[in-house]
Amino acid sequence: MIRVIILGAGNVAKHLYTAFYDHKSVEVVQCYNRKGLRLHPNQKEITITQNINSLKEADVYILAVSDDAIEEVSNLLPFKNKFIVHTSGSVPMHILNSDNQRGVFYPLQTFSEDKAVDFTSVPFCLEAENAVSMNTLQKLSSMLSEKVYHISSEQRNVLHVSAVFVNNFANYLFSTGNDICNEYDVPFEILHPLIQETAQKITEMNPDLAQTGPAIRNDIKTIKRHLKILTNNTQKEIYKTLTRGIQSKYGKKL
Amino acid sequence: MIRVIILGAGNVAKHLYTAFYDHKSVEVVQCYNRKGLRLHPNQKEITITQNINSLKEADVYILAVSDDAIEEVSNLLPFKNKFIVHTSGSVPMHILNSDNQRGVFYPLQTFSEDKAVDFTSVPFCLEAENAVSMNTLQKLSSMLSEKVYHISSEQRNVLHVSAVFVNNFANYLFSTGNDICNEYDVPFEILHPLIQETAQKITEMNPDLAQTGPAIRNDIKTIKRHLKILTNNTQKEIYKTLTRGIQSKYGKKL
Numbered sequence: 001m002i003r004v005i006i007l008g009a010g011n012v013a014k015h016l017y018t019a020f021y022d023h024k025s026v027e028v029v030q031c032y033n034r035k036g037l038r039l040h041p042n043q044k045e046i047t048i049t050q051n052i053n054s055l056k057e058a059d060v061y062i063l064a065v066s067d068d069a070i071e072e073v074s075n076l077l078p079f080k081n082k083f084i085v086h087t088s089g090s091v092p093m094h095i096l097n098s099d100n101q102r103g104v105f106y107p108l109q110t111f112s113e114d115k116a117v118d119f120t121s122v123p124f125c126l127e128a129e130n131a132v133s134m135n136t137l138q139k140l141s142s143m144l145s146e147k148v149y150h151i152s153s154e155q156r157n158v159l160h161v162s163a164v165f166v167n168n169f170a171n172y173l174f175s176t177g178n179d180i181c182n183e184y185d186v187p188f189e190i191l192h193p194l195i196q197e198t199a200q201k202i203t204e205m206n207p208d209l210a211q212t213g214p215a216i217r218n219d220i221k222t223i224k225r226h227l228k229i230l231t232n233n234t235q236k237e238i239y240k241t242l243t244r245g246i247q248s249k250y251g252k253k254l
Numbered sequence: 255m256i257r258v259i260i261l262g263a264g265n266v267a268k269h270l271y272t273a274f275y276d277h278k279s280v281e282v283v284q285c286y287n288r289k290g291l292r293l294h295p296n297q298k299e300i301t302i303t304q305n306i307n308s309l310k311e312a313d314v315y316i317l318a319v320s321d322d323a324i325e326e327v328s329n330l331l332p333f334k335n336k337f338i339v340h341t342s343g344s345v346p347m348h349i350l351n352s353d354n355q356r357g358v359f360y361p362l363q364t365f366s367e368d369k370a371v372d373f374t375s376v377p378f379c380l381e382a383e384n385a386v387s388m389n390t391l392q393k394l395s396s397m398l399s400e401k402v403y404h405i406s407s408e409q410r411n412v413l414h415v416s417a418v419f420v421n422n423f424a425n426y427l428f429s430t431g432n433d434i435c436n437e438y439d440v441p442f443e444i445l446h447p448l449i450q451e452t453a454q455k456i457t458e459m460n461p462d463l464a465q466t467g468p469a470i471r472n473d474i475k476t477i478k479r480h481l482k483i484l485t486n487n488t489q490k491e492i493y494k495t496l497t498r499g500i501q502s503k504y505g506k507k508l
């Protein structure tokens with residue numbers, strides 16, 4: 001049995017609580033957040049505290065708080081030599097107060113409040129200061145997911161910037177496609193299957209091999225026609241920058 | 255029974271042939287391509303011709319050739335008043351020679367040579383000069399897919415430029431994420447589930463609502479750290495351009 005305390009009340013805190021809730025081998029002993037919020041409708045009042053000084057005993061304290069609050073919350077902890085982890089993709093492990101054993105328990109996925117998470121396929125990126133701590137994290141993450149990786153703070157930074165490209169920026173391109181369709185009264189849903197297939201393909205082949213389109217073909221006629229259709233200057237700039245990027249990567253020039 | 259002749263031997267020609275092959279209500283009477291290639295290992299030699307002047311009778315002639323060749327091939331056709339269509343997302347219907355009835359039969363999906371296509375979920379964008387022709391296309395596409403749309407040449411252009419954003423450019427971002435991971439020996443597969451979820455999410459919510467990350471949060475500290483990690487100037491430029499784009503769209507400024 002692993003005893004867990006979750007600090008924070010955001011999406012990651014809630015989804016982790018829900019995932020642990022049904023697990024026989026994990027007990028969420030207590031949750032801390034400043035507003036005393038429940039992380040789950042079924043959570044018992046008695047397991048919630050607003051007072052960080054009344055934290056109970058646990059095998060791991062999960063600081064599922066915003067990046068900016070990690071250091072501060074770790075400094076407020078009223079104990080020493082316990083095992084504390086944060087859940088952030090971009091904050092180094094060593095920002096946690098060194099009075100405690102430190103680690104990172106980073107589920108690499110995009111979480112929305114209203115959407116249930118199937119943790120089975122969520123990669124967990126683990127880091128810990130020693131083998132005992134790592135063993136605890138390894139057990140805990142293996143209960144939830146089939147995909148567990150040992151990742152250093154430096155590697156996690158690299159993953160985080162890559163995630164900005166493949167998630168934040170890709171979603172922004174989807175939103176731009178949506179805007180263009182809306183402007184001309186074309187249903188964006190026509191593009192949904194293409195988007196699914198684009199994402200699916202890279203699990204089966206290197207994305208370099210999946211690259212198609214006017215940029216890599218150096219199809220200047222089509223590129224010019226597309227730029228004419230775009231009325232928004234930001235959209236034009238993005239079109240040109242990414243076209244240049246594709247052509248410079250694959251050795252063609254405008 | 256709809257009698258079809260396919261012109262061309264590229265991915266679209268092959269995948270359409272394969273899709274029609276098993277259909278009782280479609281007969282692919284003949285295929286034309288300059289090299290006399292089979293579109294399917296089981297295709298009978300007698301149904302292939304290299305001579306455009308020996309084309310047989312059919313209800314619809316599908317010009318599944320490259321964008322640049324559509325006009326030329328339509329001008330070479332040795333008959334009049336038959337029904338000819340092209341399969342391109344970016345070429346106007348009226349580029350087809352007006353000696354024949356004209357239409358467009360555009361399956362909006364990314365096709366790879368080696369990957370089987372499940373046409374059931376592929377949107378077909380149809381255009382035709384008259385109701386009889388449209389009826390033929392409607393029947394033909396409904397046999398393959400549940401998603402059939404009547405789309406004008408102008409709308410198709412809009413879809414095509416949107417598809418560049420959501421497919422070509424999104425794939426380029428995936429390839430960039432892959433490059434960044436490779437540079438630092440981090441397995442890119444850790445990001446696969448995030449990519450799948452990013453694509454899945456937009457079928458359930460507006461991409462504007464799914465937007466997350468340092469750009470929309472105006473998290474300047476993280477943005478600066480990310481730019482430091484990126485060693486490649488093109489990657490830096492793309493990061494900055496897309497960050498500016500997100501911030502200008504959602505009303506925040508660097």
